[in-house]
Amino acid sequence: MIDLYYWTTPNGHKITLFLEEAGLPYRIHPIDITKDDQYAPDFLKISPNNKIPAIIDQEPADNGNPITLFESGAILLYLAEKTGKFIPLNTRGRQEVMQWLFWQMGGLGPMAGQNHHFGRFAPEKIPYAINRYVKETARLYSVLDKRLADRDFVAGGEYTIADMAIYPWIVPHDWQQQDLNNFPNIKRWFETIAMRTATVRAYDIVARVNPPKAS
Template identity: 70%
Template structure:
């Protein structure tokens, strides 16, 4: 059984996408990040960076003690290896998949996240920051669009953890001030993943757990007011 500590963010969706695709048994333990539940001591023992998602594999392959894991990319890699799915055994395809997984972790996610912050959540508009991150998000979309020009999925013919990592960060493209019409190969890939039954199930779960709503000021302070003192309190 996989215990998934989850909230309805792009990084959280990566893991529900995988679990719904793979059929691995799991249960969701919601962590409401707007209410500060990510600072609970029990959660911090699993995820010391006070971020979701995190998992605990209560039945690891070695038969030993439960394995806790944080960071969405590491979780995807672990689950792929555990299940033997969505990560090719061919060394070249495997490396291709992993480099695009890390591309998302180091580029698409952080840049789109800053795009969201300055475009939606910042207390006042900062034109330079908005322009900077909208342009960088567009550049990354173009990189992915070019990659998908001659293949159905990011690592080739087969759906993989690289696709699962990237897709949730494209879902809010309008909020990122992007148009999929500008990226036809990306748009084709996006629609193919959107229609997968596991994707539909994963996003239906998100709707049940957290209805989309604007963040209030208290939630913004919890999410965006953290510093070194926050960590030391834990």
């Protein structure tokens, strides 16, 4: 059993995408970041950086004590290695996945996150900051679009944790002021992943954990 400490953010969705694809049993512990649940002492014992997601694997492969992990990229890699799914076993294929997983963790996620902050949530609208992060997000989209020009998925012909890491950060493309029609290869890839039954199930969780508030 996997205990998932989760909220309905792109990084949270990465883990539900994997768990639904792999069919691993899990239970969700909502961490409502709008209410500062991430600063609760019990949660900080699991995720010292006060960020979601985090997991506790109650049944690790070594049959030892439960394993606790934070950081979404580390969690994806752990789950892929635990199950032997969604990461190639050969060295070259594995490195393709790792490169693009780290690209998302170090580039797309942080830059799109700042895009969201300055464009939607900052109390003061700062044109320089907004323009900077919109342009950098567009540059990263262009990198991804070129990558997908001759392959079905980011690391080649198979769906992997690299795709699972990237996809949730493309979902809010409107927030990022990006038009997928300008990135046809991303659009094709995005629509393919959106139709996967596990993707639908993962995003259906939002309605249970964080339903839209009535206006």
